Amino acid sequence: MTKSPSFPIQAVIFDLDGVLTDTLEFHYLSWKQLADEEGIPFDREANEALRGLTRGESLRLVLQGREVGDETFQSMMERKNRYYLELSQNMTLDHVLPGVLPLLTELRAAGVRMALGSASRNARAVVQRLGIAEFLDVIGDGSCVTQSKPTPDIFLYAATQLGLDPANCLVVEDAASGVEAALRAGMWVVGLGPEERVGAAHLVFPNLEGVHWVDVVHKLTYQRRAIAAT
Numbered sequence: 001m002t003k004s005p006s007f008p009i010q011a012v013i014f015d016l017d018g019v020l021t022d023t024l025e026f027h028y029l030s031w032k033q034l035a036d037e038e039g040i041p042f043d044r045e046a047n048e049a050l051r052g053l054t055r056g057e058s059l060r061l062v063l064q065g066r067e068v069g070d071e072t073f074q075s076m077m078e079r080k081n082r083y084y085l086e087l088s089q090n091m092t093l094d095h096v097l098p099g100v101l102p103l104l105t106e107l108r109a110a111g112v113r114m115a116l117g118s119a120s121r122n123a124r125a126v127v128q129r130l131g132i133a134e135f136l137d138v139i140g141d142g143s144c145v146t147q148s149k150p151t152p153d154i155f156l157y158a159a160t161q162l163g164l165d166p167a168n169c170l171v172v173e174d175a176a177s178g179v180e181a182a183l184r185a186g187m188w189v190v191g192l193g194p195e196e197r198v199g200a201a202h203l204v205f206p207n208l209e210g211v212h213w214v215d216v217v218h219k220l221t222y223q224r225r226a227i228a229a230t
Helices: 025-040 044-048 055-064 069-087 101-111 123-130 153-162 176-184 213-227
Strands: 010-014 113-117 138-140 169-173 188-192 203-205
Touching: 010 153, 025 044, 025 055, 025 069, 055 069, 069 123, 101 113, 113 153, 123 138, 123 203, 153 169, 153 176, 169 176, 169 203, 176 188, 203 213
Parallel strands: 010 113, 010 169, 113 138, 169 188, 188 203
Antiparallel strands: none
């Protein structure tokens, strides 16, 4: 049984893709190139289903039930990753999503610690290219844990590395699997995107543009009091 989140919130753990930067197009083009080479139909709708999944989980969906050997499967993952890395070489601060830098700056000023909790094994390189690695006290990526979201492992890893109780952490996610993972970790959750995808989060915003830390804390405090009163 997970512990209920509490105050004060001492750290914010961010997902990467779709939260701090939008690499969805790079991933789409990479999977599309691989699928085209293999003669497998793949479009943007199919790519949307890969949100929040690991590379291996994504490839299984891309293959659509086609059987391949372990070596071929590994080779295909490596090819896709090579295509992605080639496309992402030119990422800069301009690829940081609107609202992210102001929020990171507010959190730094408020003394709130920050971490990354991403399934991507390229996460460290991406945040360095984006120029935001200096804001992050801990970087948790796909190489840090063995089980991916919706298991809470990556977020629990980040909390442990921060030396904090999970109940005093808040996660910012844009995928349903990530929201579920954060809730299972006993953390507060801000979901970014449509209600039908991230509606299980404690708070939902379209994105981080115009989101201020003081408002997030105020809304979560009100929500916590309302729950306690019922």
